[in-house]
Amino acid sequence: MAEVVNIDRELxxxxxxxxxxxxxxxxxxxxxxxxxxxxxxxxSVKRLLSSVGEMSERQKNKFEDLRQRMDSVKEKLKVLNFENPFEDEKTKP
Structure with missing residues (x-):
């Protein structure tokens, strides 16, 4: 059975x-x-990536904002040795 994602909570x-x-x-x-x-x-981001098709326009906008915010702190994430879940997405075939 597939996991039900509470999109607003994950966002x-x-x-x-x-x-x-x-x-x-x-x-x-x-x-x-x-x-x-x-x-x-x-x-949360990984669960959201699998649920993009189920998002409302408001949720998609909030998700895109989250993506942009993570991109703007990507150097800080590297220094902290934190995984950037959106980087994994970019490297997928």
Missing amino acids: NNASGILSDVETLDLPWSESELAGFDWFLAVG
Whole structure:
């Protein structure tokens, strides 16, 4: 049975965690980094990638905004050694 994705919840999860990354100053402290659950954000994006066809126009717009925000902090993600789930998508055949 396929997993049912709550699109709004996944969008909010990923967006909220990304907001924390966007406001994090580098260099970071270990205590700052410990508060991130980046795996939750990555999981949310991956579930959303499989649900794009089911999204409303509002949800698609919010998803595209999330994609652009992640792209704008991609260098910070590399420094933090965080996976960028949209990079995986670009390398798929």
